[in-house]
Amino acid sequence: MNPGAARGSEPETLIQLTGVSKIYGTGQAAMHALRGVDLTVTKGEFVAVMGPSGSGKSTCMNIIGCLDTPTRGSYRFNDIEVGALSRDQRAILRRRCLGFVFQGFNLLNRTSALENVELPLIYRGVPMGQRSRQAAAALAAVGLSGWENHTPGELSGGQQQRVAIARAIVTTPDVLLADEPTGNLDSERSLEVMRLLTDFNQREGLTIVMVTHEPDMAAFASRQIHFKDGAIEAIRTG
Amino acid sequence: MWWETFMLALRAIRRNALRSGLTVLGIVIGVAAVITMVTLGGGATAKVTKDIGKLGSNMLQVRPGQGFHGPGGARASAEPFEVADAEALAREIADLEAVAPAASRSMQVIRGNENRSTTVTGTTDGFVLVRDWDLSAGRIFNPGELRSGRAVCVIGATVREALFGGLDPVGETVRLDRISFKIIGVLAAKGLTSFGTDQDDLVLVPLRTFQRRIAGNTDVQRIYVSARDGVATDRVKIEIEHLMRQRRRIAPGAEDDFFVRDMQEIVSTLTATTRVLTTLLGAVAAVSLLVGGIGIMNIMLVSVTERTREIGTRMAIGAMERDVMRQFLVESVVLAGLGGICGIILGLAAAAVGARLMGVPFVFNPGIVCLAVAFSAAVGIVFGYFPARQAARLDPIEALRHE
Ligand SMILES: Nc1ncnc2c1ncn2[C@@H]1O[C@H](COP(=O)(O)OP(=O)(O)O)[C@@H](O)[C@H]1O
Ligand SMILES: [Mg+2]
Numbered sequence: 199m200n201p202g203a204a205r206g207s208e209p210e211t212l213i214q215l216t217g218v219s220k221i222y223g224t225g226q227a228a229m230h231a232l233r234g235v236d237l238t239v240t241k242g243e244f245v246a247v248m249g250p251s252g253s254g255k256s257t258c259m260n261i262i263g264c265l266d267t268p269t270r271g272s273y274r275f276n277d278i279e280v281g282a283l284s285r286d287q288r289a290i291l292r293r294r295c296l297g298f299v300f301q302g303f304n305l306l307n308r309t310s311a312l313e314n315v316e317l318p319l320i321y322r323g324v325p326m327g328q329r330s331r332q333a334a335a336a337l338a339a340v341g342l343s344g345w346e347n348h349t350p351g352e353l354s355g356g357q358q359q360r361v362a363i364a365r366a367i368v369t370t371p372d373v374l375l376a377d378e379p380t381g382n383l384d385s386e387r388s389l390e391v392m393r394l395l396t397d398f399n400q401r402e403g404l405t406i407v408m409v410t411h412e413p414d415m416a417a418f419a420s421r422q423i424h425f426k427d428g429a430i431e432a433i434r435t436g
Numbered sequence: 437m438w439w440e441t442f443m444l445a446l447r448a449i450r451r452n453a454l455r456s457g458l459t460v461l462g463i464v465i466g467v468a469a470v471i472t473m474v475t476l477g478g479g480a481t482a483k484v485t486k487d488i489g490k491l492g493s494n495m496l497q498v499r500p501g502q503g504f505h506g507p508g509g510a511r512a513s514a515e516p517f518e519v520a521d522a523e524a525l526a527r528e529i530a531d532l533e534a535v536a537p538a539a540s541r542s543m544q545v546i547r548g549n550e551n552r553s554t555t556v557t558g559t560t561d562g563f564v565l566v567r568d569w570d571l572s573a574g575r576i577f578n579p580g581e582l583r584s585g586r587a588v589c590v591i592g593a594t595v596r597e598a599l600f601g602g603l604d605p606v607g608e609t610v611r612l613d614r615i616s617f618k619i620i621g622v623l624a625a626k627g628l629t630s631f632g633t634d635q636d637d638l639v640l641v642p643l644r645t646f647q648r649r650i651a652g653n654t655d656v657q658r659i660y661v662s663a664r665d666g667v668a669t670d671r672v673k674i675e676i677e678h679l680m681r682q683r684r685r686i687a688p689g690a691e692d693d694f695f696v697r698d699m700q701e702i703v704s705t706l707t708a709t710t711r712v713l714t715t716l717l718g719a720v721a722a723v724s725l726l727v728g729g730i731g732i733m734n735i736m737l738v739s740v741t742e743r744t745r746e747i748g749t750r751m752a753i754g755a756m757e758r759d760v761m762r763q764f765l766v767e768s769v770v771l772a773g774l775g776g777i778c779g780i781i782l783g784l785a786a787a788a789v790g791a792r793l794m795g796v797p798f799v800f801n802p803g804i805v806c807l808a809v810a811f812s813a814a815v816g817i818v819f820g821y822f823p824a825r826q827a828a829r830l831d832p833i834e835a836l837r838h839e
Binding site: 263265289308309323 | 437440447451746748749750752753754756758
C-alpha cells in the first residue's frame with residue numbers, strides 16, 4: 199500500500215510538523231488558527247485532512263505548502279526547516295518540490311490548457327520544446343489529450359480541475375497539496391478527480407495531502423486527520 | 437524567460453485591447469507630436485539652408501533703424517538712405533560684386549480688367565546681380581532707362597501668370613497708379629521663401645522712376661550689397677558700418693541708426709528659433725509623457741488588483757518576487773513601448789503629409805525616433821515600478837483568497 203514500505207526500507211519522512219501554532223493578529227484580537235499541531239507525513243502517503251469549517255485545515259495546508267510559516271513550533275520539509283527560509287527561498291522550494299490544486303482551479307483565463315500546464319515549467323526554466331512535450335504528457339496523464347488548445351472557459355469544471363492537476367504534477371513534485379479539490383464539483387466529477395489522484399498515488403507513489411469535508415472523498419486516502427479548533431482531534435487509518 | 441514574459445505581457449495587453457489603447461493614448465499623442473514637429477522642423481531647416489545657399493551667402497542688406505528685433509520707434513525715426521549712399525558704398529568698399537539701392541511699396545498692378553496687388557520695388561540693374569536672379573524673358577533696365585527714370589518695368593513670374601497667363605508679356609504695358617509702364621523683362625520663378633512668402637510676386641521699376649512718379653521722394657529704404665566670391669562677409673560688414681557711420685555723422689559711442697544684416701545672421705536667428713521651438717516641444721513631450729505615464733500606472737494598478745488571484749497562483753507555483761515584478765514591469769514597458777511605436781508611426785505619417793503641404797523636404801531623423809522609443813520605455817519602467825512592486829509584495833495566501 200505504501201510504496202516506501204513496499205520497497206522494504208524505512209518509510210522516509212517528508213513532512214514533519216512539531217508543535218505548530220499559528221496565531222493571526224495580536225493581543226485581544228489574536229486568533230489561534232492552529233494550536234500545537236504534530237503531524238508527520240511519509241513519502242507515498244495519501245492523507246486526507248478533515249474537520250469543520252474554521253478548524254484550521256487551510257492554515258495547516260498553507261504552512262505545509264510553504265506559503266506561510268508557523269508562529270510557533272517547527273515545520274521540516276525534507277529535513278529543511280521551512281520557518282528559517284526567506285520568502286524567495288520558500289518560492290524556490292515550492293517551485294521544485296510542491297504541487298498545488300485549489301478548490302477554485304485557479305487556471306489562467308483565456309489561456310490554453312497546454313499553456314496553463316506549462317506555467318510551472320516556465321518558472322523552472324525548462325526550454326520551450328521540452329516544456330510543451332512535458333505539458334502535453336501531463337495532460338494525457340489526466341485524460342485530456344486532445345484538449346490542449348482549449349481555454350478554461352471552454353472546459354467543464356471537472357476538466358478544469360484535471361488541467362489544474364496536470365499543472366500540479368507536471369513538475370513531478372514530492373507532494374501534491376489539494377485544498378478541497380472537489381469542493382466545486384458534483385459527485386460524479388468529484389469521483390473522477392479522486393480516482394485520478396488515487397491513481398497517481400498508487401502508480402507513481404505521489405504523496406498527497408488533501409483537505410476535504412466529504413467523508414466519501416476522504417475514504418480514498420490512506421489516513422484521515424481530523425481537525426477541531428486548530429488542533430488534531432483524531433487520526434484514522436485505512 | 438524574458439521571451440515568455442514578453443509574450444505574456446502582449447497577451448495581457450491584447451486581452452484588454454481597448455483599455456490598453458486608451459491608456460497609451462497620451463504617450464501616442466505626445467510622441468507623435470514631437471516626431472511630427474521635429475521632422476517638419478528638420479525639413480524646414482534643410483529648406484532654409486538650401487534657400488540661403490540659393491540667395492547667395494555673400495549677400496548683405498543695409499537698412500535704416502536698429503535691427504529687426506530692436507525697438508520699432510528707432511527704426512521709424514531713422515532717416516532713410518539716399519542714392520548717394522549706395523554710390524558711396526560701390527565706390528569706397530573693395531571686393532563688392534554689386535550694389536542695389538531699393539525702395540518698395542505695395543500697389544495695384546493693372547492690365548485691362550485684370551489687376552493684382554503686388555510689391556513694386558524701385559531699384560537698379562544691380563538688383564538681379566545681388567540676388568543672383570535670372571530673367572526668363574527680356575532684359576533688365578539699361579543705364580539710360582535708369583538715369584532718365586523711364587516708365588519701364590520687369591515683372592515677377594507670379595504677376596506674369598496672373599495678368600498674362602500663357603502669353604508673352606514683353607513689350608506689353610501695365611498700369612501702376614495711373615502711369616503706364618512698358619514691360620521689358622520677366623524674372624525667372626524663385627518660388628516661396630522658407631517663411632512662405634511668394635518671392636515672385638513683385639514688379640521692378642527703375643529706382644528713379646519709383647522715386648519721382650510713385651513715391652514722390654528720394655528715399656532709399658534699403659541697399660543690397662553682394663561681396664565677391666570668397667570674400668568674408670563679416671569684414672565687408674564692418675567696412676560698410678564704418679562708412680555709413682561717417683556718412684550719417686554718428687558721434688563716436690552713439691548707437692548706429694542703421695544695421696547691416698548678412699545671411700549668417702538669418703541662419704543664427706533661425707537656429708535660435710529652432711532652439712526655442714525644441715525647448716517648447718521638449719516641455720510638451722515631457723507633459724504628455726508624464727500624463728501617459730500616470731495613465732499607465734493607473735491601469736497597471738487596476739491590472740494588479742484584477743489579477744490578484746493569478747498572482748497568488750503564480751506565487752504558489754513558485755514565482756519569486758522578482759518574477760512577479762518582472763512580469764508587471766515588462767507589461768508596462770511593452771504597453772508604453774507600443775504607445776511609443778504607434779506615436780512614431782503616426783508622427784512620421786503626419787510629418788510626411790505636413791512636409792508635402794508645406795513644400796519642405798521630409799527629413800527622417802533617426803535620433804529622435806530612438807529617443808522617443810527610449811523615453812516611452814523609460815516611462816513604462818518608472819510608472820510601472822510602483823504597481824509591479826505592489827504585485828510582487830502581495831502575500832500569496834491573501835492573493836489566493838482574493839475574489
Ligand atoms: N489571515 C487571517 N487572519 C485572521 N484570521 C484568519 C486568517 N486566516 C484564517 N483565519 C482564521 O483562522 C481560522 C482557521 O481558518 P482556516 O484554516 O481557513 O479554516 P478551514 O480551512 O478549516 O475552514 C478561522 O477561524 C479563520 O477565520
Ligand atoms: Mg479552508
